[in-house]
Amino acid sequence: MQEQYFSDHAPAADSDLRTLRFEARGAEFVARVSPKVFSATHLDLGTRQLLSEAPDLPSQGRFLDLGCGWGPIGLAMAKEAPGAEVWAIDVNSRAVDLARRNASINGCPNLRALDAEEALEEAESEDLRFDAIWSNPPIRIGKEALHGLLLAWLPRLSADGAAHLVVQRNLGADSLIDWLNGQGLRAVKFASKKGFRIIEVRIAS
Secondary structure, three states: HHHHHOOOOOOOHHHHHEEEEEEEOOOHHHHHEOOOOOOOOOOOHHHHHHHHHHOOOOOEEEEEEEOOOHHHHHHHHHHOOOOOEEOOOOOOOHHHHHHHHHHHHOOOOOOOEHHHHHHHHHHHOOOEEEEEEEEEHHHHHHHHHHHHHHHHHHHHEEEEEEEEEEEEHHHHHHHHHHHHHHOOHHHHHHEEEOOOOEEEEEEEO
16 A cells, blocks of 8 residues: 555556446446556445545535545546536556546546645645545555645645545544644544544634
8 A cells, every 4th residue: 555655657558457437426437447556446445435425515616635546536526516626636646647537538627637746836836725625545654644645735625615534443543533633623523434434624713
């Protein structure tokens, strides 16, 4: 998992690609997936729980799929709210390329797949805010890297915005809630299902 997340892979060759079909939030998707990108053979259980439990999105705004992989969360956001601008970001260039391809395949012109570092530079330079952030964060990269990732993006929530993160209960979901509450954020357990916590995060008032 750590190697998958951090390695800078070249775009996948067509011979490496396989087709994956999935349904989420009332829509059907066809995705191209590749080895060395998380969940390359199926839609993982954590992402399924997030997509089934997260609240309805606003019809418009700017949304973020944080750590997008091949893009299932961003695709679901873009399809549910075609009037919104969706950013799908990852540090893995192969993942970004796949997310970009999958946005085209599924008719989601409102989804932008971006390198995480470049996206952060743009967000900081324009002081952008996000009305929704959804993520199946890479817990196994370690606390320091995970905390840095979350602190780079969660404070960019709009005043009325909310983030929803899915984390396995036995991989420290409850301790992550406690940590987030100590960072100027307001985090609560939003839902619990099949060993996963859905954590809702807002800017503390």
